[in-house]
Amino acid sequence: MRTNSGDAAPADEVNFTAPERMCVICRRRLPKAELARYVAGPSGMTFDEEKTMPGRGWYVCSDTGCRNRFAKFRPAVRRKKGVL
Numbered sequence: 001m002r003t004n005s006g007d008a009a010p011a012d013e014v015n016f017t018a019p020e021r022m023c024v025i026c027r028r029r030l031p032k033a034e035l036a037r038y039v040a041g042p043s044g045m046t047f048d049e050e051k052t053m054p055g056r057g058w059y060v061c062s063d064t065g066c067r068n069r070f071a072k073f074r075p076a077v078r079r080k081k082g083v084l
């Protein structure tokens with residue numbers, strides 16, 4: 001029951017659906033803003049500060065354990081024999 005319907009409240013921000021991404025380590029789903037994005041570059045994982053770099057990105061949450069484990073994280077890179 002709402003008793004404050006008389007308030008001049010702004011738009012209900014709870015209904016705003018922030019984009020969510022999954023931490024590759026703990027697999028929790030978190031708002032994109034709380035995750036760090038990394039992109040696989042030619043010399044390994046590159047921190048994508050702006051989250052705008054092209055290519056496949058991996059998201060890691062701010063948990064220290066996840067960050068430490070992600071340092072050793074190796075994405076499953078498909079190597080095709082004879083290609084390249």
Ligand SMILES: [Zn+2]
Pocket residue numbers: 023024025026027028060061062063066
């Ligand atoms: Zn995590």
